Amino acid sequence: MGYRKTILANEQIYHIYNRGVARQNIFKEARDYLRLVELLDYYRFKKPPLRFSHFKRLNSVQKKEFWDKFMEKSQPLVEILSFCFMPNHIHLLLKQVKEKGISIFMANTLNSFSRxxxxxxxxxxxxxxxxxxxxxxxxxxxxxxxxxxIHLNPVTSYLVEFKKLGDYRWSSLPHFLGLCSTGFIASSYILSHFKSGEGYRKFLLDQVDYQRKLQEIKHLIFDK
Known part of the structure; x- marks a missing residue:
């Protein structure tokens, strides 16, 4: 494992990116995407007493009992502000809450998904x-x-048309637009910068501003 130049500090927000080996696809079907969404929710907590694969085998009553008893009382490692999954790479905006939280969260999540x-x-x-x-x-x-x-990735990669971006399921954008509720997304701070959900939608769709600002944030994004 190589040396990480970026120090991951508590209470700081990071753009996190990873992709498949040799740029190969890391998702083949809808259930693969769904599995990683579930893993984000599960491993954001510190030291779950069960592997997620074992948790999945519980019946609905057992899952609720487990979640109520352990997970809701557990300490979070990170806050997940937003995400987007693409066929061969993933983007996350994470706030580190606990020491080494991002590293532990990413290791647990990606190792579980890889298995x-x-x-x-x-x-x-x-x-x-x-x-x-x-x-x-x-x-x-x-x-x-x-x-x-991050939210525009499916459009800029030609996966979906602009007008259908809100229908892209493997992103936190539907949550930001109020089209669904994804409980583990901590969107309130980002949305507080806009007067309304419609204000965020207009910001998202402002192509001229997006292209201009892309140059200003190029050191914060990654080549695919």
Whole structure:
């Protein structure tokens, strides 16, 4: 494992990025995307007493009892401000809450997903690049623009048309637009910079401003 230049400090927000080995796809079907969404929610807490694969085997009553007893009282490692999953890479905006929280969260989440993916698709070997990339967000202005960059990824990568971006399920954008509720997304701070949900939507769709600001935040984003 290589040396990480970026220091991951408590109460700081980071743009996190990782992609498949040799740029290979890390998702093959809808259930793969859904699994990683579930893992984000599960491993944001410190030391879950069960592996997620074991948690999945519980019946609905047992899951609720487990969640109420352990998870709701557990300390979070990170706050997840936003995310977007693409066929061969992922983006996250994370705030570190506990010491080494981001590193522990990423290791638990990606290791669990890799085991699931390899078992499900009869595959062996690493799925992700060895080290995830991280860059610290230094201002509120950077925060809102990097968040927009993350949410626009499906459009800029030609996966969906602009008008259908809100229908892209593997992103926190539907939550930001009020189209659904994703309980683990801590969106309130970013949305507080806008007068309304409609204000955020207009900001998202402002192509001229987006292209201009892209140059200003290029040191905060990553090549695919």
């Amino acid at each position: 699931y993916f390899n078992t499900s698709h009869r595959r062996v070997g690493p799925l992700f690049q060895a080290n995830f990339k991280a860059v610290r967000i230094e201002s509120d202005e950077q925060l809102v623009h990097v968040n927009r960059y």
